[in-house]
Amino acid sequence: MFQKVEAAPPDAILGITEAFLADTNPDKINLSVGQYKDAHGKTPVLRCVKAAEQRLLTEENTKAYLPIDGRQDYDRQVPSLLWGSDSLATSNRVASVQTPGGTAALRVAADFVQSAFPSATVWCSTPTWANHASIFHAAGLKVQYYPYFRAESNGLDFGAMIGSLHNVPAGDAVLLHVCCHNPTGIDPTAEQWSEIAAAAREKQWLPILDFAYQGFGVGLEEDALGLRAISSACDELLVCSSFSKNFGLYRERVGALTALTGDATTTKSVLSRIKKCIRSNYSNPPSHGAAIVATVLSDPGFTKDWHAELAEMRDRINGMRSSFVAGMAKANAPRDFSFIGQQRGMFSFSGLTPQQVDQLRDRFAIYVVRDGRINVAGMTDETMGYLCDSLVSVLEG
Numbered sequence: 001m002f003q004k005v006e007a008a009p010p011d012a013i014l015g016i017t018e019a020f021l022a023d024t025n026p027d028k029i030n031l032s033v034g035q036y037k038d039a040h041g042k043t044p045v046l047r048c049v050k051a052a053e054q055r056l057l058t059e060e061n062t063k064a065y066l067p068i069d070g071r072q073d074y075d076r077q078v079p080s081l082l083w084g085s086d087s088l089a090t091s092n093r094v095a096s097v098q099t100p101g102g103t104a105a106l107r108v109a110a111d112f113v114q115s116a117f118p119s120a121t122v123w124c125s126t127p128t129w130a131n132h133a134s135i136f137h138a139a140g141l142k143v144q145y146y147p148y149f150r151a152e153s154n155g156l157d158f159g160a161m162i163g164s165l166h167n168v169p170a171g172d173a174v175l176l177h178v179c180c181h182n183p184t185g186i187d188p189t190a191e192q193w194s195e196i197a198a199a200a201r202e203k204q205w206l207p208i209l210d211f212a213y214q215g216f217g218v219g220l221e222e223d224a225l226g227l228r229a230i231s232s233a234c235d236e237l238l239v240c241s242s243f244s245k246n247f248g249l250y251r252e253r254v255g256a257l258t259a260l261t262g263d264a265t266t267t268k269s270v271l272s273r274i275k276k277c278i279r280s281n282y283s284n285p286p287s288h289g290a291a292i293v294a295t296v297l298s299d300p301g302f303t304k305d306w307h308a309e310l311a312e313m314r315d316r317i318n319g320m321r322s323s324f325v326a327g328m329a330k331a332n333a334p335r336d337f338s339f340i341g342q343q344r345g346m347f348s349f350s351g352l353t354p355q356q357v358d359q360l361r362d363r364f365a366i367y368v369v370r371d372g373r374i375n376v377a378g379m380t381d382e383t384m385g386y387l388c389d390s391l392v393s394v395l396e397g
């Protein structure tokens with residue numbers, strides 16, 4: 001039977017890293033993968049994570065299964081991160097479940113939507129994270145797209161976006177990136193979020209909020225602006241959180257799915273359906289990553305350290321954005337790159353064509369996703385000059 005199986009195409013982003021690792025050029029730079037890198041090009045373990053792990057090593061006393069929805073303390077901490085001092089943080093209209101990363105949060109959300117509303121279509125931005133459509137399709141949902149990015153201005157095409165969101169049929173779902181939009185780095189303003197929230201309320205579509213970069217944009221509170229605008233306007237939404245980036249816990253697979261509903265009874269029903277989806281998928285989540293997050297968030301000292309380390313990561317990314325803009329101007333780039341300085345999070349759309357991306361790789365061993373997405377966190381002071389000179393050389397043809 002297996003001989004008849006056709007090989008799947010390589011993953012668009014992870015395949016690039018394989019090619020990067022095999023490249024022997026000592027100047028090679030990888031701007032493709034979605035992981036934070038420090039000034040030395042390393043993805044560090046946060047100090048607060050190490051401290052929490054030390055504590056867990058002595059205090060953890062069982063490896064028994066977790067409940068289907070994971071650790072109960074963690075499930076109570078997640079809404080506090082989402083809503084801060086707002087009463088929704090402790091409301092019985094809200095239920096969070098621990099998931100293995102943001103990807104599983106999205107998949108459980110998709111399974112839940114499919115089981116409860118099988119004819120719903122999920123609307124995603126153009127462009128969006130490459131895995132979104134795969135996840136929704138794998139759950140048996142249809143996917144359609146609304147406009148988002150405007151290449152001419154390297155900005156948000158808000159007029160087209162909101163026009164499209166006003167035409168989404170009631171009962172469909174709309175996937176929105178709460179902050180640090182992947183892959184463009186462009187987020188709506190506060191006023192635009194209010195308009196999006198009003199559209200969701202008026203048109204009665206379900207907001208699914210992908211929150212993979214809380215704290216990487218402006219700050220933990222500020223980055224939740226879009227979520228809070230929508231939860232003020234709408235009674236129902238789903239949030240898919242990832243702690244891969246903001247805790248640097250990528251391989252530990254730690255995330256959460258949160259449902260907000262109109263009342264406590266509905267929340268119980270929705271939670272029971274969500275747990276059913278989890279049970280037939282991975283049964284219950286892995287412990288370690290969520291145990292770290294719960295330990296950090298339950299200790300004020302550790303939490304303070306986390307905030308400081310998160311700010312360090314955010315400041316480094318924003319510093320690299322400024323250095324890149326200055327570096328491109330210094331290298332006499334044939335076009336203006338100041339838009340990179342206005343975008344937020346790890347990613348930006350460079351505007352490079354697939355052919356230019358190929359040239360960068362072949363001539364300079366600089367690896368970028370073929371749609372032109374660059375991971376700004378992959379830049380360092382040391383490599384900035386080489387990067388800007390190489391880019392200008394390719395742009396000049």
Ligand SMILES: Cc1ncc(COP(=O)(O)O)c(C=O)c1O
Binds near residue numbers: 101129177242244254
């Ligand atoms: C927009 C977006 N959503 C979700 C995820 C999934 O995160 P995780 O690695 O926690 O599964 C990512 C990861 O890159 C992402 O960029």
